[in-house]
Amino acid sequence: MKSFIPIIISIFCAFNLRAATPPQTEQNPPPLDPKNMDTSIKPGDDFFRYANGTWIKRTEIPPEYSRWGAFNELIERNNDALRVIAEQASKTQVDPKLAPEIQKVGDYYASGIDEKTIDALRTKPLAEEFQRIDAIKDRAALLKAIAHLHTIGVGAFFEFGSGQDAKDSSRDIAQAVQGGLGMPDRDYYTKQDADMKQKREKYVAHVTKMLTLLGEPADKAAEDAKKILALETKLAEASRTRVQLRDPIKNYNKMGVRQLQDVTPDWNWSDYFKTIDLVESGDVNVQQPEFFKAANDLFRSTSLDDWKAYLRWHLINATAPTLSKDFVDEDFNFRERILRGTQQIKPRWKRVILSEDNDIGEALGKLYVGFYFPPEAKARALELVNNLKEALADRIKTLEWMDEPTKQEALKKLAAFTVKIGYPDKWLDYSLLQIDRGPFVLNALRANEFEADRDIKKIGKPVDRTDWGMTPPTVNAYYNSNMNEIVFPAGILQPPFFYAKADDAVNYGAIGAVIGHEMTHGFDDQGRQFDAKGNLRDWWTPKSAEEFEKRSAAIVQQFNEYEALPGLHVNGELTQGENIADIGGVKLAYAALQKALDKHPEERAKKIDGFTPEQRFFLSFAAIWRQKIRDEDQKMRLTTDPHSPAQFRVNGPLSDLPEFQKAYGIPDGSPMVRSADKRVNIW
Ligand SMILES: [Zn+2]
Known part of the structure; x- marks a missing residue:
């Protein structure tokens, strides 16, 4: 099955060279763009604005979005890439037996883009x-x-x-x-x-x-x-x-x-x-x-x-x-405009791509990684993961608050992490799923049916450890506590998270912190309740558990204090696990960067744009979270989203880190420096 990818590439290259180079929405900005910063703000006062302030002033949220930031810019690039793939597939005549993904991806897209038929049929299907x-x-x-x-x-x-x-x-x-x-x-x-x-x-x-x-x-x-x-x-x-x-x-x-x-x-x-x-x-x-x-x-x-x-x-x-335009518009009006404040519906092609990624994501994703995920990217990401793993192992061994028996279990759990990078080793077999040129809604329902059936068929069976919970183009990552695995889809292993040619400081501050974040989930207030095999089992001594809870309670308190909109605070309980992971992630990535710099001491003295590697590390961390969000979307997320708002994902963790204070020489008592008795530090 794996040899299938090169065949697809050759089919596409014969058609359209554009498909071979990723389309870009920006003209290759440098890994860290000083033009985004606002140096009129002191790093010790508000680092999020210091690092991103000019970008924030300059940027308008596009009307079709409820929030906009580094994540969205990458999602847009991926969508452009997926569009090229789906359009080409829809114009390509293939024998479905020889190239089943191309047939399905092409027909699904064609059915979704055919607005005339969709509007004429209304709810008839x-x-x-x-x-x-x-x-x-x-x-x-x-x-x-x-x-x-x-x-x-x-x-x-x-x-x-x-x-x-x-x-x-x-x-x-x-x-x-x-x-x-x-x-x-x-x-x-x-x-x-x-x-x-x-x-x-x-x-x-x-x-x-x-x-x-x-x-x-x-x-x-x-x-x-x-x-x-x-x-x-x-x-x-x-x-x-x-x-x-x-x-x-x-x-x-x-x-x-x-x-x-x-x-x-x-x-x-x-x-x-x-x-x-x-x-x-x-x-x-x-x-x-x-x-x-x-x-x-x-x-x-x-x-x-x-x-x-x-x-x-x-x-x-x-x-x-x-369905037809009347339903689409009313659905948008409530789901997007009223609940999130979005001004305008996305163009049809983009909606079809998003729905295709959702419905037959591994068919689309299989074509995607053939073009956009070179084997070197996988090797480099794996190397970063291993360095972060080492940093976490070091950290566990030297934790001052955890006793020896608990440390042994924690190290066992860390060593047992499964790491998945890029795309599944075993692709989903869609051969029993019928996808044709329409009606669109029936393609979507059959895809749902296929997925529901696959899900029900798992009941009573041994777990399939090759399964993925996200599709390859997804700009995201996850930790799964029952699998004890960390997973990084190809979609996120790209700029601004990961640059093949940037200095280590930039990569560790971005994708390094993301990797550290997912690893820390294995040891957050939920993840810590599962053992190396992914079983819900208490492996903590009462003393270490008590020490953990003391620290996690302090994190709840810290984030409860943050006010996202006038009168509306972050829910420290709801966001507890993510905040623990954010703090642990940036701390571990920093430790891993130090190890990398130890191996190349000449890099330590090298300043780029006037910044030390440590300073660039934190700038890179802040840059991936640059974001603007509409008030309605923020309100919804304060109720539903386990992640804190972007500015607190930066300023919260960094104000707990002595490493950050030192990198910028920030005086005690500054807003970005929590006093020693209030600093939280778990992992
Ligand atoms: Zn998370």
Whole structure:
């Protein structure tokens, strides 16, 4: 299979040389651009603005974005690259047997870009799906309809799928999870402040409009929308908060099917399993049992007509972006304009690419890495990962607050990290997935169906360790605690995170800090509860655990103090794990840079643009987080995003680091220097 990539390259190169060179949105700026800085601000007062201030003044968030920064610039470049690939594939005649990815990527793109057909068809391709909902006559049929929606990727009522058994990570088991909401979080339903009340009013107006577009008379649609909000509010009230969901022990409630049946006596799980084609369920982890108890009452007591309205809404909500312009525009209006403040919808090609990356990302990604991810990049990234691993091992060995037995376990865990770089060793086999020239919405639904089926088929089986949770072009990275693995897709291993030719200081400050961040997740307040094998098991002595908790509580307090918008503070509990990872990441990357400089002492004295390597390291760290964000998006993220706002991801960790204070010779008592008794330092 691997030899397939060079064949694809030759097909493309024959067509279009443009595909061989990455398109760029900027004229190759230097790795660190002093023109972005604002030197009228002292580094010790506000380093985020010192490093990025002129960029912030100069930059307008593009109308089609709710935030804009270094990440987005790279995502734009990747999108341009993916567009070239998809367009070329759509114009290439291939034998699907010889080049299945090209056929699928090309046909998917062609179906999505064909606006005329999409607009003419409106919801016609979904007729059968809506009929299925209309035909519900009793509770058994209702359950079947919900189960069917789950098989096509519509998350109505609750979530059900596979996941590793947290206490036996070698196997996948069934997982039942709270869900069923149309707004981003339970807080949108339960909070009583003016802003959330207004969001709810707008949500009802949005649902009304969507149901009207489906052909319901306006007054009936308005009534249904209110009932949908009422039903979802009850689901929200029974749901755990995002902070509560961060507790892996509370989310572990494995039970046999009989016990599961007792939780929800009013629906028959074996009927549900039959519809989703789950032959042998085995034990099920009911992550939030109290949610399912409440769901059972709603299942029984809510009228069938209200349920039908709710299911129609969730079906149209899930498919709107792939339907005609009226649905697309209304969906954008709520999801982007109202919730995030975005001014303008993205051009169609970009929306199709994003949806293609989501739906058949490993087919598109396989073509992408053939062009944009040279083997040298993988080797260089692996070298950086190993250097960071060494830095973390050194750090664990010398930690003043951790005792010896806990250190031994921590080192074992670190040594057992699986590292995945660039793209999967084993690509997903899409041969059973039919992708054709349209209708677009059916391509999307079949892709969902393929993915849902693949997910359900994992239940009861040994874990497939070759699986990836992100697609290759993704500008992101992750740590997975059950796999005990760190994963860096090809998409992020590029400027401004990673430069093949830049000085070490710049690379360690950017991708080095990202790598350190993901590694630290293995030891944050959640990750530390999993052992080397990825099992939920307490390997800490009580004394070391207590020391850890003292320090993590200080981080919660530090970030609780940050005010992102007037009157709106960061939620230190929600962002705890990410903040621990941010602080650990930059600290470890700095230590790794020191090791690299030890090997090349001549580099130490070298200044570039007047900055020492240490100073450039911190400038590079601040540069990757340069960002502007619309207030509405910031508000949403304060409720839903486990990451802190960009300025605090820079100024928070750096104000805890003596290394930073020293690099810039900042006097004690400066805003960027927390006093010694307040400095937090875990990893
Ligand atoms: Zn993270």
